[in-house]
Amino acid sequence: MSTDLGLFLRTLNERVEPERLLERVVGGPPDDWQRRLMNSASDIIMVLASRRIGKSTTVGVMAGQELAKPDHQVIILSKTLAQSQLLFAKIAHTWETMALPIETRRRTMTEMHLKNGSAVVCVPAGQDGEQARGYGVRNGLLIYDEAAFIPDAVYGSTLAIAEDNAKTILITTPGGKSGKAYDMWTDHSMYPEVERIRACSLDIDRMAKLVERQRKTLSKFEFDVEHGLAWMGRGQPFFDPETITNSFTDTPQLKLGNIYDGISATR
Ligand SMILES: Nc1ncnc2c1ncn2[C@@H]1O[C@H](COP(=O)(O)OP(=O)(O)O)[C@@H](O)[C@H]1O
Numbered sequence: 001m002s003t004d005l006g007l008f009l010r011t012l013n014e015r016v017e018p019e020r021l022l023e024r025v026v027g028g029p030p031d032d033w034q035r036r037l038m039n040s041a042s043d044i045i046m047v048l049a050s051r052r053i054g055k056s057t058t059v060g061v062m063a064g065q066e067l068a069k070p071d072h073q074v075i076i077l078s079k080t081l082a083q084s085q086l087l088f089a090k091i092a093h094t095w096e097t098m099a100l101p102i103e104t105r106r107r108t109m110t111e112m113h114l115k116n117g118s119a120v121v122c123v124p125a126g127q128d129g130e131q132a133r134g135y136g137v138r139n140g141l142l143i144y145d146e147a148a149f150i151p152d153a154v155y156g157s158t159l160a161i162a163e164d165n166a167k168t169i170l171i172t173t174p175g176g177k178s179g180k181a182y183d184m185w186t187d188h189s190m191y192p193e194v195e196r197i198r199a200c201s202l203d204i205d206r207m208a209k210l211v212e213r214q215r216k217t218l219s220k221f222e223f224d225v226e227h228g229l230a231w232m233g234r235g236q237p238f239f240d241p242e243t244i245t246n247s248f249t250d251t252p253q254l255k256l257g258n259i260y261d262g263i264s265a266t267r
C-alpha cells in the first residue's frame with residue numbers, strides 16, 4: 001500500500017467526521033454550536049460566542065481538518081501580534097493532540113507548514129490588514145479571530161483573500177454596536193449569504209460552574225456581554241449606570257430628621 005493511501009485511510013474517519021477530532025482534543029462530545037460550525041456547508045459563517053466557550057479549540061480542529069488535505073491554506077487574522085501568537089500556540093497544540101500522521105516541514109511562532117503542502121498562518125491584522133495582503137486562500141479557510149474587534153479597514157483589504165473554494169469564518173465575542181462584524185451579524189438583508197451561529201455559555205451545561213463564578217465577579221454589564229452575548233451600546237459606559245446614579249443622587253433623602261429640633265430662637 002502506498003504511504004499516501006495508508007495516510008488517506010488512517011485519516012478518513014476523522015476527515016469525514018470532525019466531531020471525532022474535537023472529542024479527542026477536549027475529551028468530551030462537541031456542543032451543538034461546534035457540530036454545526038464544523039459541518040456547515042456555507043461559504044461565510046459568523047459565530048457569536050461567549051468567552052471561554054471553546055472558540056480557539058474549535059478553530060484549531062477546523063484548521064487541522066483542512067491541513068489534513070493536501071495543498072490547503074488556513075489564514076487566521078487576529079487583532080495584534082501577541083493575540084495571533086497566542087492563538088497559533090493553541091492551534092499548534094490542538095494539531096499535535098489530533099496526532100495525524102503528517103509531518104511538519106517548518107514552524108515558527110505564527111506559522112506551520114506541512115509536508116503535504118498545507119499550511120496554517122496566524123497574521124496580525126493591525127489597523128489595515130497590511131500584513132495579510134500577500135496571502136491568498138485557494139482551498140481552505142480564512143478566519144477572523146475576535147472579529148468584532150478588528151477594524152473595518154482590515155475587512156476592506158482582506159475579505160478578498162478567500163477565493164472561490166475557500167470558506168470565511170468570523171468568530172467573536174460581542175463588541176460595539178457598529179462596524180463590519182456588527183453589521184454582518186445584524187443586517188440579514190445586506191448579508192443574506194452569512195450563516196449565523198450563536199454559542200452562548202448560559203445554554204451549555206458544562207459551562208454552568210464557570211458562569212456562576214463569573215456572575216459573581218463580573219459587573220452585570222460585563223457578564224451580559226461576555227456570557228449573555230449582548231452587543232455593547234454606542235457610548236455605553238463601562239460602569240453600570242445604576243451604580244453611578246446611586247452614588248450621586250440624594251433620593252432616598254438622608255434621614256437627618258429636623259436638625260433644628262430642640263433649638264428655640266426665643267431662648
Ligand atoms: N465540547 C467541549 N467539551 C468540553 N470541553 C471543551 C469543549 N470545547 C472546548 N472545551 C474546553 O474549553 C476550554 C476553553 O476553550 P478555548 O478554545 O480556549 O475557549 P475560547 O477560545 O472560547 O476562550 C478549553 O479547556 C477546551 O479544551
Ligand SMILES: [Mg+2]
Nearest residue numbers: 054055056057
Ligand atoms: Mg480563545
